[in-house]
Structure formats: structure tokens, C-alpha cells
Amino acid sequence: MRAISGFFDVYDEGVVRRCRARGVFKKQGVTVLVGDLVEYDPIGTNEGVVTSVLPRRSELIRPPIANVNQVLVVFAFVTPDLNFLMLDKTITAALIAGVRPAVVLTKADLVDAQTAARICEIYRGCGFATLAIATKLGEGVESVRSLMRGSLNVFSGPSGAGKSTLANALVPGLELQMGAVSEKIGRGKQTTRHVELFKLDEDTWLADAPGFSQLQVNVESRELKRFFPDFTEAGAACAYRGCVHIDEDGCAVKAAAASGTIQTSRYDSYVQIYAEIREREENMY
Ligand SMILES: Nc1nc2c(ncn2[C@@H]2O[C@H](COP(=O)(O)OP(=O)(O)OP(=O)(O)O)[C@@H](O)[C@H]2O)c(=O)[nH]1
Ligand SMILES: [Mg+2]
Numbered sequence: 001m002r003a004i005s006g007f008f009d010v011y012d013e014g015v016v017r018r019c020r021a022r023g024v025f026k027k028q029g030v031t032v033l034v035g036d037l038v039e040y041d042p043i044g045t046n047e048g049v050v051t052s053v054l055p056r057r058s059e060l061i062r063p064p065i066a067n068v069n070q071v072l073v074v075f076a077f078v079t080p081d082l083n084f085l086m087l088d089k090t091i092t093a094a095l096i097a098g099v100r101p102a103v104v105l106t107k108a109d110l111v112d113a114q115t116a117a118r119i120c121e122i123y124r125g126c127g128f129a130t131l132a133i134a135t136k137l138g139e140g141v142e143s144v145r146s147l148m149r150g151s152l153n154v155f156s157g158p159s160g161a162g163k164s165t166l167a168n169a170l171v172p173g174l175e176l177q178m179g180a181v182s183e184k185i186g187r188g189k190q191t192t193r194h195v196e197l198f199k200l201d202e203d204t205w206l207a208d209a210p211g212f213s214q215l216q217v218n219v220e221s222r223e224l225k226r227f228f229p230d231f232t233e234a235g236a237a238c239a240y241r242g243c244v245h246i247d248e249d250g251c252a253v254k255a256a257a258a259s260g261t262i263q264t265s266r267y268d269s270y271v272q273i274y275a276e277i278r279e280r281e282e283n284m285y
């Protein structure tokens, strides 16, 4: 459930045990992540030693967590301002890790309904479950709960988006620290420092996690398009089979972005992420 300075809190049938990891892990370069399924030797009633880590069905780097099957991509409409590139990167990183993304847009109380609806449509149009919520007013919290049911979920998004506020609203008795967004710099203050899992019901878990302001999308440039599901249909009509939708002749994706069939912000994010990956690839040789 959590890792704190060399200790791991291991949940087993309602009991949380504070465990150390067996010394050999370090030698083998094995790290234990929150979300890992482990075997342990019990010591007394609430301690133990982790003896092995079971194979992972997924692994995210940011936030660092294993075995989630849904990433709740949590971004505020404003305060901090919605950064579409970061939002799209977070979605893409989840898809690359083989994890289903869902989009949760917070602080709907601070924007007009039309703006909120327009932004939600971008992501629903891509096929992602998308919610606009106002945790402060208690609006949408139950929809998030339904969306999470049956999954191991993690919150992923920038500092100040309202992740911990939402976790507190979802988990009875939880009192995670929350932090105001600085007016001067328009950013959150990185209030949450650790990834931590909470149990919502028998088969539903939620991890709160620290916010971040940078994200590297790790995939080969020519593979990137596979993680933009909203490009697939148009992409079938590109003149070249290997078209990466940047500056090829007869690119149907670029045409679809120009005509509005594909959202401009999504195409712009793709081009930006592609350029960042290309730059890293060129520096490798
Ligand atoms: N107006 C409004 N403010 C909200 C809402 N939800 C959260 N906030 C505020 O947003 C600020 C940041 O909330 P946190 O929950 O600490 O944000 P976080 O995403 O956990 O941030 P980090 O832990 O730094 O990553 C706090 O001042 C909250 O009160 C909302 O629905 N509406
Ligand atoms: Mg937080």
C-alpha cells in the first residue's frame, strides 16, 4: 500500500503489516513498488519480511506504481490552467503502459458550463471515459466512484489539480493534506509526497500520488501514432502505410486535423510529443 524509508506496508486480508524487504532484492536490482503483489514471511501480528515480488501486469514510472488497470488523469479546468499537452502526454503514457486512461476534469465550479462541456467532448470523442467534477461542491464525486469500481486506480496529474481533495471525498475518514495553488506562479505546491493506496471496497483500490509538471513519453517515434486512438480511422486513408502524420504528402490525419474531424489540440500535442521523441532519438547516435 505504501513505501516509507525502506519499509513497505503490506495489506493482507484486512491487516496491514509493516515489512522490510529481503536483502537480496537490492543486489538483484529489484524494487518493490506500491501496488505490487508480494509474498512475505510474517513476524508477529503486524510485521513481516517481503520475500518475493510477483510478476507485474503493468508498471507506471510516473507515478511509480505497479498493477493498476486504470489511470485517472486528473487535471483542473483552471487553477492551475489546463495544459492540454501535459494532459495528452499523461493519457499517452498510460496507453503505452497498457493501462486504460479515464479523464477527470476538476474545479468545474470555476468555469462556465459551456467551456467544461466543450473540453469534455474532446476526450469523449477520443473514446475515453470523461467526467467534469466540482469536488468542493460535492458534484461528480459519485460518478468518479462508479468509474473506479472494480479497478486498481491511480490519480495522475499536476500539482494542485485536486487529487488529494478528491481522494478525501471518496474515502471515508481519509484526511490527506491538501495545498492551495500559488497565485503568483499559478502552480500547486507538491503537497503530496508519496504514492499511497487506499481500499474503497472489496475489489476497488485508489492510489493518490504526487503531482508532476514534466512527463517523458517513452516510445519509438514511429510507434507514437498507435497511442492516439482518435487518429486511427483517418490514418487508414493516409497515402503511405508508414505515415507518421507529420509532413508526409497525402496525410489524412493532418487533413482531418485541419478540417476539424480530429481536434486541433490533440494533433498539436501529437506533433509536440513526436518532436520531443525525435530529438531524444537523434541524440542517441
Ligand atoms: N474551486 C475548487 N477548488 C478545488 C476543488 N478541488 C480541489 N480544490 C482546491 O485545489 C487546491 C489543490 O488541491 P489538492 O487536492 O491539494 O491538489 P493535489 O492534486 O493533491 O496536489 P499535489 O498533492 O500537490 O499533487 C486546494 O486548495 C483545494 O481546495 C474544486 O472542485 N473546486
Ligand atoms: Mg495531493
Ligand SMILES: [Zn+2]
Pocket (backbone or CB within 6 Å): 235, 238, 239, 243, 244, 245, 246, 248, 250, 251, 252, 253, 254
Ligand atoms: Zn498520415
